Amino acid sequence: MSAPVRGRSTRVRPANRRPKSAEYKARRRVILRRRLVALLSVLSVVALAYCVFFTPLLGVHQVDVRGNVALTEDEVRAVAAIESGSPLVRLDLQEIHDRVAGIPRVAAVEVERQLPGTVRLLLTERVPVGSVKLPDGFHLVDSTGKDYAIVPAAAQGVPELVLTLPSSSDPATRAVVGVVNELPEKLRPEVVSVAATTGADVRLTLTGNRVVKWGSSEDTARKGAVLTVLLSRPGTTYDVSAPDLATVS
Numbered sequence: 001m002s003a004p005v006r007g008r009s010t011r012v013r014p015a016n017r018r019p020k021s022a023e024y025k026a027r028r029r030v031i032l033r034r035r036l037v038a039l040l041s042v043l044s045v046v047a048l049a050y051c052v053f054f055t056p057l058l059g060v061h062q063v064d065v066r067g068n069v070a071l072t073e074d075e076v077r078a079v080a081a082i083e084s085g086s087p088l089v090r091l092d093l094q095e096i097h098d099r100v101a102g103i104p105r106v107a108a109v110e111v112e113r114q115l116p117g118t119v120r121l122l123l124t125e126r127v128p129v130g131s132v133k134l135p136d137g138f139h140l141v142d143s144t145g146k147d148y149a150i151v152p153a154a155a156q157g158v159p160e161l162v163l164t165l166p167s168s169s170d171p172a173t174r175a176v177v178g179v180v181n182e183l184p185e186k187l188r189p190e191v192v193s194v195a196a197t198t199g200a201d202v203r204l205t206l207t208g209n210r211v212v213k214w215g216s217s218e219d220t221a222r223k224g225a226v227l228t229v230l231l232s233r234p235g236t237t238y239d240v241s242a243p244d245l246a247t248v249s
Contacts, residue, residue, distance in 0.1 A: 059086055059088060061085075062117060063077050063080060063118075065123065066123065068123050069125050071103065076100060079103055080099055091113070096111050100121060105148055107124045107126045107127075110122040129158055130176070131155040132147070132162070136150060138151050139166055143177060145173045145174050159180065160193040163176060172196040172199060175202050176217075179194060179217050182221055182224065187231075190206045190231075191204055191206060192206060199217070202216065210235070210236055212227060213237065216241075223240040226243045235248035236249070
């Protein structure tokens with residue numbers, strides 16, 4: 001019996017194992033390209049956010065003031081204290097609002113961002129309903145009773161308010177302002193002054209040195225209607241403090 005023949009062993013490659021194909025390489029390139037695009041997108045967003053929040057790229061370049069009448073734009077800008085170049089999106093609009101609203105002449109203010117680099121301040125200034133003559137000048141008083149400005153001459157087109165110390169917390173001021181606010185339009189041009197020392201003793205002085213005893217500010221609309229009728233009668237003193245028992249003397 002002959003010995004078995006020893007030959008070199010041969011390893012056979014499985015039929016399903018093939019070198020990497022061109023299709024595989026193409027898919028690999030697509031995946032890498034997508035990852036690169038995603039990375040660049042993230043970096044772009046980070047860079048844009050940094051520019052918007054931390055650089056002057058979208059910073060404040062203009063403060064636009066609207067609605068001012070007596071106040072100048074520079075006065076408002078100085079109080080607003082908005083630093084040029086400050087990132088627009090990081091501005092604290094409430095703080096700016098509070099600073100501008102603290103100006104005595106300002107009744108209301110709106111603060112707006114306007115891209116790419118403008119802050120707009122929309123003001124409503126106080127309007128006087130009368131002026132009070134005091135040793136340091138004429139104090140302007142608005143419809144809320146606030147004493148908000150001192151000027152060298154009486155305000156035009158509104159009556160003089162005769163008060164000891166104008167203030168929105170003063171009963172006499174509140175009564176006088178309450179009467180002036182509700183006076184009939186037809187009667188307003190004839191009112192020269194309105195005076196009070198308490199909240200219940202309002203007196204009007206009309207053209208021709210006529211005096212109106214008004215009393216409190218209650219029932220002002222009713223008193224105004226009655227006075228309009230009474231003024232058709234000759235007299236120097238008109239008492240409408242009790243409108244149902246009004247008199248002329």
